[in-house]
Amino acid sequence: MPSPTAKPNAKLKILDAALSVIRAKGYSATTVDELCATAGVTKGAFFHHFKSKDELGVAAAEHWSETTGAKFAAAPYHDHADPLDRLLAYVAFRKALLQGGVPEFTCLIGTLVQETYETVPTIREACDRSISGHAETLEADIEAAMRGRGLSSEWTAKSLALHIQAVLQGAFILAKAKGGAEIAADSIDHLTRYLEQLFRPAKS
Amino acid sequence: MPSPTAKPNAKLKILDAALSVIRAKGYSATTVDELCATAGVTKGAFFHHFKSKDELGVAAAEHWSETTGAKFAAAPYHDHADPLDRLLAYVAFRKALLQGGVPEFTCLIGTLVQETYETVPTIREACDRSISGHAETLEADIEAAMRGRGLSSEWTAKSLALHIQAVLQGAFILAKAKGGAEIAADSIDHLTRYLEQLFRPAKS
DNA sequence: TGCTGGATACCGACTGGTTGGTATGGTGTC
DNA sequence: GACACCATACCAACCAGTCGGTATCCAGCA
Numbered sequence: 001m002p003s004p005t006a007k008p009n010a011k012l013k014i015l016d017a018a019l020s021v022i023r024a025k026g027y028s029a030t031t032v033d034e035l036c037a038t039a040g041v042t043k044g045a046f047f048h049h050f051k052s053k054d055e056l057g058v059a060a061a062e063h064w065s066e067t068t069g070a071k072f073a074a075a076p077y078h079d080h081a082d083p084l085d086r087l088l089a090y091v092a093f094r095k096a097l098l099q100g101g102v103p104e105f106t107c108l109i110g111t112l113v114q115e116t117y118e119t120v121p122t123i124r125e126a127c128d129r130s131i132s133g134h135a136e137t138l139e140a141d142i143e144a145a146m147r148g149r150g151l152s153s154e155w156t157a158k159s160l161a162l163h164i165q166a167v168l169q170g171a172f173i174l175a176k177a178k179g180g181a182e183i184a185a186d187s188i189d190h191l192t193r194y195l196e197q198l199f200r201p202a203k204s
Numbered sequence: 205m206p207s208p209t210a211k212p213n214a215k216l217k218i219l220d221a222a223l224s225v226i227r228a229k230g231y232s233a234t235t236v237d238e239l240c241a242t243a244g245v246t247k248g249a250f251f252h253h254f255k256s257k258d259e260l261g262v263a264a265a266e267h268w269s270e271t272t273g274a275k276f277a278a279a280p281y282h283d284h285a286d287p288l289d290r291l292l293a294y295v296a297f298r299k300a301l302l303q304g305g306v307p308e309f310t311c312l313i314g315t316l317v318q319e320t321y322e323t324v325p326t327i328r329e330a331c332d333r334s335i336s337g338h339a340e341t342l343e344a345d346i347e348a349a350m351r352g353r354g355l356s357s358e359w360t361a362k363s364l365a366l367h368i369q370a371v372l373q374g375a376f377i378l379a380k381a382k383g384g385a386e387i388a389a390d391s392i393d394h395l396t397r398y399l400e401q402l403f404r405p406a407k408s
Numbered sequence: 409t410g411c412t413g414g415a416t417a418c419c420g421a422c423t424g425g426t427t428g429g430t431a432t433g434g435t436g437t438c
Numbered sequence: 439g440a441c442a443c444c445a446t447a448c449c450a451a452c453c454a455g456t457c458g459g460t461a462t463c464c465a466g467c468a
Contacts, residue, residue: 026319028232170374
């Protein structure tokens with residue numbers, strides 16, 4: 001809001017460093033010094049832009065929401081005409097994102113909230129906004145798919161959108177435990193199977 | 205192995221304290237001093253029983269596996285005659301466990317592995333053993349249910365057992381983000397629906 | 409029965425390095 | 439010359455881990 005006049009280069013570099021370092025080492029184990037070293041700035045710059053480490057945590061969650069939000073908004077899965085096809089293409093897109101090392105494809109928000117949900121309320125709230133906001137981008141398509149197939153159900157579009165996020169977060173945890181993306185991909189396949197069965201119930 | 209003669213009281217108290225403190229604050233944010241204070245022992249006792257904090261992390265993961273393993277082994281969901289009923293009762297049991305505060309029903313292993321998967325290999329491996337070992341207790345029932353219904357499928361019993369764990373772990377993350385168990389329960393309901401559709405495909 | 413010696417369990421003051429955060433000063437720009 | 443931006447030096451608190459010491463038990467032995 002305070003006008004993006006000059007190029008706040010250091011701030012952006014710190015935020016970008018936070019995304020990668022926190023995902024690899026966790027929030028508590030990430031030190032301000034290391035963040036500064038990775039970003040190539042000094043501590044003075046850090047505390048000029050962020051009042052505290054916790055405030056950086058909130059800003060990092062918001063920065064994550066913005067960058068990934070833009071990434072998903074520009075993704076090709078929106079091109080399908082049918083809402084169910086869009087939803088399935090979204091999940092396939094998430095699966096296709098499982099590339100590179102584990103710290104590169106896992107989610108900052110899941111890592112962040114695990115460590116801070118009890119101790120830093122502001123970060124917990126930022127993580128909630130991030131997950132819920134992202135899930136909401138799926139709700140319209142889910143509702144349209146439900147209407148299109150005349151599904152009146154015990155579950156809501158919102159709960160399904162959040163369930164999809166839960167499966168993804170859980171898949172990341174398994175990938176971290178096993179040190180590879182394979183089981184995460186398997187889990188996403190199960191999710192896809194669930195969605196297809198939900199919306200295309202009878203065999204033929 | 206060194207014979208359980210005396211009562212190693214302090215060690216057990218430290219491990220029990222670790223289960224609750226780490227789940228609430230995370231691994232890195234948990235200090236040895238706080239662990240000792242919670243357990244009511246001194247630092248000397250801590251480092252008498254554990255060479256380092258990381259070694260305690262491994263021991264805590266193993267202690268978690270043992271205590272929860274015993275809990276699940278004694279749970280009533282095994283009583284059903286049909287393997288699919290057992291599997292569904294297991295999931296229902298997991299849902300019923302969502303009682304009390306978030307730190308009380310969430311999983312130590314998920315918290316631990318998130319923070320240490322890149323930095324402490326021994327803890328990551330202990331978490332892998334814990335999750336995989338628990339998932340294996342479901343495989344026999346899944347396989348029996350597959351055979352009983354003549355399902356030859358693209359997925360394996362092992363991948364489904366791990367997918368169930370993924371959903372649970374993801375549900376815990378959502379619960380942490382939202383500060384309550386409700387969405388976790390919703391997600392488990394979606395999982396139940398998936399299992400029923402998988403094993404009882406045609407409507408009628 | 410009493411003595412000895414070693415092993416295990418535990419205590420708590422201490423240490424050296426690290427941490428988040430501050431104080432202060434410099435530099436470019438309007 | 440005010441202000442945003444950044445650099446450097448510094449600090450008090452805190453951290454994991456150490457170390458010398460004590461308490462208790464038990465085996466062996468006279």
